[in-house]
Amino acid sequence: MSSPSSPPSAPQALPAVADYLSFTVGEEVYAIDILAVREIRAFDSATRIAGAPAFIRGVINLRGVIVPVVDLRLRFGLAAAECTAFTVLIVVESGRRLAAVVVDAVNDVLALGEDDIRPAPDFPSTIGARFIRGLATVDERMLVVLDIVGLMGAPETGLGEQTEEQP
């Protein structure tokens, strides 16, 4: 049931049970493979990049490396994206590249079995259905399991080299 579009950096053969990090974006709860998470840190400010799309908050200094900050709330089309004391950055690693993701709050680390993740019904969404690996239900709440590596590497997220110049 794993997404066929998983880049090679994702675990090759998914074990039956894997750990996921769940977090809140707006009212929704998402979960991502914990192996893609490099660290979690507080978000204070980023250096804005002129001309970048709104969901790119800018770049931060992560121990000497310049890392882009993607606001998942804006990326997912949520109107409000306030930064509160709970706002955190999840630094994700995709291949050799790093990106920091702004989310409203980090919830928990969950072990999800292969069987717990059910395929998502086809629906149009700003996330792009291809980055949703499936849905899981934990404590009566629905979790959207995201292919974060695929999402960060997608051309429309604009973090990669494939979109060289700004229009």
Added chain:
Amino acid sequence: MSQFYQVFFDESEEHLAAIEAILLRIDPAAPPAEGIAEIFRAAHSIKGSAATFGFDDMATLTHAMENLLDRVRKGELALQRGMVEAVLAACDVLRAQLDAHRGSAGAADPQAAAVALARLQACGEVPAAPPPQGGHGDGLELNFVLSRVVAGSEVLIDSLFDALGELGEVRTLSRPPADAADGVWTLALRGCAAEERVRAALDLFVEPGTLEIAALAAPSAAAAMQPLPGEEIAADGSYGFFLPAPQPAALDDVPPVSPPASPPVAAEEGGRERTGTGHSIRVGVDKVDQMINLVGELVITRSILQEAANVVDPALAERLLAGLGLLERNTRELQESVMAIRMVPISRVFSRFPRLVRELADSLGKEVELVLAGEHTELDKSVVERVADPLTHLVRNALDHGLEGPQERLAAGKAARGRLSLSARHEGGQIVIEVADDGRGLDRQRVLARARASALPVDEGMSDAELWQLLFLPGFSTAESVSALSGRGVGMDVVRHNVDALGGSIELDSVDGVGTRVVVRLPLTLAIMDGMTVAVGRETYVLPLAQIVESLQVDAEAVHRIGGVARMIRVRGEYLPVVALGERFAVPGAERDWLRAIMVLVEAGGRRAALMVDALLGQQQVVIKSLETHYRRVHGFSAATILGNGEVALIVDVGALVDASRVQAELAA
């Protein structure tokens, strides 16, 4: 004394490893002269130090090895497989002896040493034999006409050279001009290839019946290295048992003291570099880069501390501030030494030109003398890698368009032989590379005509410098004929673009009939830059100091409006387009009033513009951090850096903004 022993053990180990490495790669049929010389030097070093330390067993064996190799080196003996094996066996024994002296193993087996020694001496006893049938030790001179198919194709000609290269060392003595398909080629083939093999190799390439093979006139050092008969005797170690036992007298020849680090022979050989051993270590570039990153972090950490200390009362924290001062000095020195690791001589790039120039000159039918100067000037590895293409372009341009053919030169009263000089030198924090020729120079009228044909705004009154700038415009070329080399209109603009991308500048200077000179200035490194931090609204940006001409405030008279909108300022008679960074980067709260803002005059690619900022914050050295590592290229910014407070600031790509400002100004006009 024991520490000297340790040095000896280490060095000998390295030498033995070097000898083995070379022997294993060597092809006895065509041994490289420098490989033999290197083994000889290594053996000589071991012998010298072994004798010094009184390790006579090792000295005896290396002495025999050295004697043998010396004769091979001088061409008295030909290298053969048996010798290689004998030397390898001797190496094994030497290693055992070394271990024994070090105490890490039991006493070396004297019997094994005697066998190895005898074997080495046996190799030396084999008399030099006449060359084998069909072989030509001195090499062959080949005269032939290429078959019609081959003559037209560089690729096929290359494969011809490859085929011959397998038989020996090939050198072109003369080749016909490119347009003469049936001209005669003359090649020298050194080595010991039999005539039949040469004929077979050339069969496919050569017009039937035209191949003539003759022995080369001049003998060479390599010539003596022919395979000898009797190899099987030498290869068989048992032969050595019948030879006299090791002569103690051999030791008398050992020079009493010979410092291992400087074998006298090395000097004779022109001080050729030793591979892999001795005074240098090879380190992966990633490790060096990692170090540079860490030092960069240190510089940032230091400035964070400095900033924190600025609020402290100097009277109270005298020691803190003194310590910070010291830290700054040490950091800077550390930074410089780390950067120095990445520095490589520009000869890495220059070295490709002699061949390129010769081949191009041949194919163009021109006579060119290439003069190189300042090849040892050092600059950052990454700059060297990226300067190669623009320089190649400039050299090709000079050969193709700058220098005239011999007839034209003689008619103009110059020597038939053109002169192309390439030089490099340091100037301030930059490296200056000059490509100069004494050719026909640029023709003002032709540039003007070409500019008019392209509907560019030109007039007779333009200065030369202004006119030459046109050559850097995309698609602008004055070449009369479009040759394969250059002149397709993708020339100087690409060069300038590459140089700009490196943060450098390019100037062109030419006198009609006398020559052309292109001066390229580049930063020594791409890792660190002197920057000016400027404030725009609440944001901070960095401008490369090298591109800043001056900064000033303008008064109302200097502001020029087009269509009711302020677009340009006039500074000392020059109209400059203005790029308001606040507007360009959509910074909230940025200064919009031209009279209150600061105008920073910048120059990029020979063009000037004014960048409007709110305030100047200060000059500082910034560590350049790529945006592309984890993000991507962003138009308008060349990179990012980390400020003293740990925040990221973007480094403005002045070149891109200046170009954009020109387009805007032209659209408005």
